Amino acid sequence: MLKLFRGLKPYAALIACVLVLVFVSTMTDLELPDLMSEIVNTGIVQGDIPYILGRGGIMLLVALLGTGCTILTSYLTAKIGMGFSRDLRQKVFTKVESFSLAEVNEFGTASLITRTTNDINQVQLVVIMMMRMMLSAPLMIVGALIRAVNKDIELSKVIFVVIPIIILTIIIIARFTMPMFKKMQKRIDRLNLVVRENLTGIRVIRVFNKVSQEQERFNEASLEVSRIATIANRLMGALMPLMMLILNLSIIAVIWFGGIRIDSGDLMVGDLMAFIQYLTQIMFSLLMLTMMFVLIPRAQASAVRINEVLEMDPSIVSPTHAKQPQLKGYVEFKNVSFGYEGAEEYAISNISFSACPGEITAIIGGTGSGKSSILNMIPRFYDAAEGEVLVDGIDVRQMNDEELRSKIGYVPQKAMLFTGTIRDNILYGKEDATDEEICHALDIAQATDFVSKMKEGIESQISQGGTNVSGGQKQRLSIARAVVRKPEIYLFDDSFSALDFKTDAKLREALREETKNSTVIIVAQRVSTVMDATRILVMDEGRIVGMGTHEELLKTNEIYQQIVESQLKKGEEE
Structure with a gap:
């Protein structure tokens, strides 16, 4: 989480103001028990009404000053927290935008959405609470402890016994809850995934009557989140009753021993009342720290997930000094092989071909034969594992990504x-x-x-x-x-599949004139879409098994013949 806090540097001046305000507010809170002690010991005991009114007026002014500081502190901390989360969200979004499809697939869309929203909200909440509580609570504890010791060192022994017990309790519970919160964020990823799939696939779900099955799947994911959250929150919830029990027992002990010391003349009633208030301030400050420890484990888990995104090195990086192309619209594959993350075999192997301006290169083949994989490597959505993909005579890995993609018109x-x-x-x-x-x-x-x-x-x-x-x-x-x-290069990835044959033909005819000076590469399932191409590549199991015109392939390529026979009536292929 400390790595993320570096993003607070732009807010250093505001944080300094918050520190000053928190200090003033804490000092006013510490001053109030002393003033009350003086009113009791001097004003009430001696019946001095003017003294009571005078000290009471000072108490009122001190309280108003503390209230003003608290309000201003809340405003500034909210401004810092919201600004910090906005900046962090921008960093994460910008980083994700730089990822190749490989990194996006590794994290998963649902997880990236959770990290950009829910996880950053958790960190934002901790930042706000830290500036409100983590700064004031230690000041309050130290200040109240010093003043309590000054009031009566013997009674202060109660505080010195209680504080280690509280700290040990917090550490033990936090140690068990930290792993729970990590698991919970992963379960939220799963829940988001189920919701996203249901919303995007609602028509498919309904037409196959799978609404009840999807509801069950959602309930399982939701219950899993609830189960882990319940366990974690039960553990953290146990802190508050324990703290209140310790506080009440401590007050009883102070009153018991304080009464004995008053009876012996070693302590005044006003000092005992002030001591109880200091004890209460110490205990409530520890309660505030406890609340922070409820939030910190979950925020820490979220911070780790955010850092995973920010520290991920994209596998595809635009070169600093890119080569300048000399050609225009020329595409060439030289012995290119590529495999997806986790796959045992390459999706495409030893692919070699070239496409020039004024030509239409079509790629046809069965499902999973690697047609779209070839197309995705030209705008550099993926990089070749072996070989080179050249655009305008330059390896795409040596070109600036923005310049490369400005040459391309892509239809997914x-x-x-x-x-x-x-x-x-x-x-x-x-x-x-x-x-x-x-x-x-x-x-x-x-x-x-x-x-x-x-x-x-x-x-x-x-x-x-x-x-x-x-x-x-x-x-x-x-x-x-x-x-x-x-563009110089048109990439059509099965972009005519939803068109009727008449519209398909008219569109291709219009495109032929529009793209006569550009390189056109078409991935298609229909033979009618590729028949007029300058060059047709026939793909099978990730390899080019045929290359030529429609007429040439009809005579020489068995796989292309099978595709034609399955789609066109006899005589239409002529």
Whole structure:
């Protein structure tokens, strides 16, 4: 957690103000029992009303000063805590944005969401409570202890006996609860995962009548969180009754021995009352520290999880001194092999081919043959385990990531739209695109027809995940987003699968003219989509088993022949 606290440096001036305010507030609290003692010993015993009123007025002013400091302290600590959590959340989000897909998969989406929200909230709470309690409590304990000893050193022995007992109790309970809180955060990850899957897959769940099964799965995850939280909180909850028991026993002991000393003339009644107040201040300060120890184990577990994200070194790093490309739109794979984390075999092996501007390179093959893996390596979502992926004659690992991706128009396998208007989504491709460019991109993507029928046209709202448009409409808007960019390289990852054959054909015809000076690489399942490609790569079990035009592969490649036969009627392949 100390590593995270380095983020408090920008708030050093505010923290210094808080320290001063906490010190003043603590001193005022320590002064009040002394003033009360003087009122009892002098004013009440001697019946001196003016003295009582005078000292009472001073007590009132001291109390008002302490109250003002406490209010201001609360305001500043809240400002520091919220600012710190905002900065930390920004750091975590920025770090996650730098991760390759390998790191994202390693942590898991649900876990990264938990770490960015729940875990940071736990640390934020501790920061606020520490400045309110961890600073004032030790000052109060030391100050009250000194004043109690000054009042009566014999009675102070009760305090010296009690404090070690309390500290030992806190340490024992905290030792058992720390592992519990670590487990609880992992169970929250699991709960978030179940909720996220249920929300994103609600239609599939309903159509297969799995609502009750998913409810059971959620209940299991929720009960697991509840079970561990209950055990941990029972242990921590035992602290408060124990502390109150020790406090009451201590007060009884002070009154007992204090009464004996008053009877012998060694102690005055006002001093005994002040001593009891100092004892109470010490005990309540220890109670505040106890509350901190309730929070610290969970915050420590959260801090470890946050640091895991911040300290993770991305496997894909943009080079500081990137090479400048001499070519434009040229893509080449040289003996490339790649495997996913934890897989026993490579997803693709010994892949070699080139794609030039003005050409359409299509990749076809069965499910799991490695088609999308090839495409994902061009924008450097993953790095090659062996071989080189070259863009414009330069290994992508030696190019600046931002410059590399600025050359690419990418349409993912699963069309992704963002909350906002249609215009906002198209502008993801080119921030300064004009209305004419947006409309042109929609024309090319065959999206103008349905967009024009929407009430507000390109200003129409897209809901989260694009749930208010069909799958084919999402694909066409995703294609328009890539087209408006006018990139050197177009990557289509099975981006026509939701389109009917007529729309597919019209779109490809429009794209052919639009992309005539660019390199186009298409991953597709349909033979009709790849028939007109300059070059077709046939994939099987992660390897290229055929390369050529449609006509050439029909004559020479058995796997391609099987794909064609399964999709096209006899005579259509001619």
